[in-house]
Amino acid sequence: MATTADTPEPAVSALCRRIRELRSERDWTLEQLSRASGVSRSMLSQIERNQANPTLAVALRIAQAFGLTIGELMGEAATGSTLEVIRAADNRHNYRSDETCSIRTLSPLHLEKDVEFYEVRLAPRGTLDSAAHFRGTREFLTVTRGKVRVRSGNDASELETGDSVNYPADVPHSIENTGRGEAVLFLVVIYR
Known part of the structure; x- marks a missing residue:
């Protein structure tokens, strides 16, 4: 079945839901997420309401604001080391x-x-x-x-x-x- 603009793909719906959940978990306002990600407040609101499909660049900026990779933002389990290193040059x-x-x-x-x-x-x-x-x-x-x-x-x-x-x-x-x-x-x- 083809997906129309009115029927978002399940992966997009999951991403929109995940962004809303992450923001809620951190007790951030849309304005705080907007400042952290560089994505406009109105675009974030549309994404969270599943009314906009974020581009890869927008999803990457949102993921980085949360300190996540795109895969982690999509809910994939992180693999590899359990150490989280914060580099001085980051x-x-x-x-x-x-x-x-x-x-x-x-x-x-x-x-x-x-x-x-x-x-x-x-x-x-x-x-x-x-x-x-x-x-x-x-x-x-x-x-x-x-x-x-x-x-x-x-x-x-x-x-x-x-x-x-x-x-x-x-x-x-x-x-x-x-x-x-x-x-x-x-x-x-x-x-x-």
Whole structure:
């Protein structure tokens, strides 16, 4: 039986369903997936509703946003090693990079969004300002080089190399480099 535009192929329907499920598992909005993949919000909405058949290039960008291969996006079991290596040169893991702040994701991009692990580098006087995350979210920070001031709500603390702090991240919070050189931090975000 021939497939028409009104009768999508089973593989396309499965792909559309899988994208919707992955986004839901990660608690991402369509806008968040759009930013991560470079695919327009309206196109993603059409794909999830099985009203558009994504091209290979679009499917690849969506898969990469989730940290998956095309085969994994289609639901095929991953084969090979159980080790997941994140290479320093892999630009897909650069979350932010500008003159004052760079953030690199150290946790696999396809993990459930309950724990995230980052390397943060702040130039002198650089600041990472964050809006409140979901209720119950906490951040754990370790300074591996430099000096920073951490603020969470109305509380603040100065930290130096080797110091660690954990704090509520469900309120506005910030990390400011107060030293003369680059500050390097490891940041773990835990969502409840």
